[in-house]
């Protein structure tokens with residue numbers, strides 16, 4: 001019998017413990033990946049805490065995987081054993097619906113997730129659909145590349161769609177997703193402002209390519225930005241003063257939520273009438289992820305990483321819970 005070792009939460013909120021498990025069968029399109037690095041996305045914490053009611057326990061989190069292909073199913077002729085690949089949040093889709101055939105597999109009603117319902121990347125090995133595994137560019141640093149697979153793709157997608165060189169772009173929340181949004185937007189030639197609840201992050205924000213940092217929580221500082229932004233990408237999962245945030249958009253401007261606060265936004269319709277738009281974005285389709293990886297490689301965009309041994313995953317999770325990671329924790333084997 002084949003066994004894998006994974007870091008597993010037995011119940012909601014529990015500390016991770018090493019556990020041996022029998023992996024799911026290797027299906028025709030699957031690959032088996034020896035994990036070398038796995039980023040810790042805040043979605044992993046949401047899953048461990050069962051914030052979304054979709055977690056199945058015991059739960060092996062992890063969906064920002066980089067590793068080496070060690071086995072392939074009989075239908076995999078597009079990846080080879082020994083190749084370095086990355087895997088993000090999504091691990092399956094019907095591949096036939098309108099969303100899938102138009103390159104938006106992320107909107108497929110039959111989308112499957114790498115670590116919800118299946119064991120994820122906080123493990124020695126991972127079996128997953130090879131059609132959702134992406135070749136990593138030669139020479140790319142695996143630690144700073146792993147967070148691109150979920151966090152990078154998620155913020156690149158609305159930027160590639162809505163931002164232009166010279167646009168005024170705000171990024172709310174300088175965390176795992178937010179710091180990558182700053183780097184991508186700066187590399188696209190945007191004028192980037194970070195809206196943060198932590199004034200201590202100013203120097204880092206400027207180092208990452210932002211021109212300015214203002215408070216995301218102080219009413220006066222938000223009011224000082226009124227009518228300024230073409231695009232705001234919000235990565236926070238907490239509630240903000242959304243009418244005030246929307247007022248920082250210029251007419252025609254757009255607020256894109258990638259973090260999902262639990263409470264409704266409560267934005268008066270009148271605040272939107274001057275052609276201001278509020279929407280959301282979820283990860284990216286496969287072509288978007290490939291495009292993001294090429295752009296990141298060409299522009300030298302990678303994550304700022306704090307590296308932890310897998311044995312220290314609970315310390316890394318505690319740091320993330322405390323909002324104390326600069327800026328993405330990555331587990332290495």
Ligand code: NAP
Nearest residue numbers: 042043173174175176177196197198237238258259282283
């Ligand atoms: P993270 O590293 O913890 O960063 C979140 C940031 O939010 C923090 O760094 C902090 O930035 C800000 N923040 C935290 N608490 C706050 C509060 N009480 N008030 C105001 N700001 C606060 O998390 P992440 O990995 O970037 O993930 C962010 C969210 O995106 C998570 O909810 C995750 O599930 C979600 N996500 C969505 C997608 C998608 O496809 N849409 C994909 C991946 C992740 P400052 O200190 O700068 O304020």
Ligand code: ZN
Nearest residue numbers: 041043150151
């Ligand atoms: Zn994620």
